Amino acid sequence: MADTMQFDLVSPERSLASLAVSSVQIPGADGDMTAMPDHSPLITTLRPGVLRIDGPSGQAEYLVSGGFAEINATSLSVLAEKAIPLNEVTRAHIDEMIEEARAEHETAKEVFKNEPGPVDDAAKLLADMMALGDHINV
Incomplete structure (x- = not known):
């Protein structure tokens, strides 16, 4: 099992993150979930909430208003309707x-x-x- 996976967070305004992570907590429309390396392929919609990232470079949190997440074994892409670093909200x-x-x-x-x-x-x-x-x- 790999220790990290590629994570990308983009909104219509800008790309907010592109880095290696060990886990990401996602506010899924059907409930919160945690994506980690070797995750089964999945596409889910997001509900408004806080996206939490944990990786070798530390932790980060983003407010998201909705969107989609595509997860596979080696990467996670989040396309957010609106995303703001939590410390800037x-x-x-x-x-x-x-x-x-x-x-x-x-x-x-x-x-x-x-x-x-x-x-x-x-x-x-x-x-x-x-x-x-x-x-x-x-």
């Missing part, structure tokens, strides 16, 4: 993300009046963003 970042989620929920309620699926998804995103704001406590 301000209350304004959290408030902006909550307001975006709130607007998406209101739009879903108007557009999908008789389709609960999209409205429920938007409500879950809003609840996740609000809980994340409470958890980070900035």
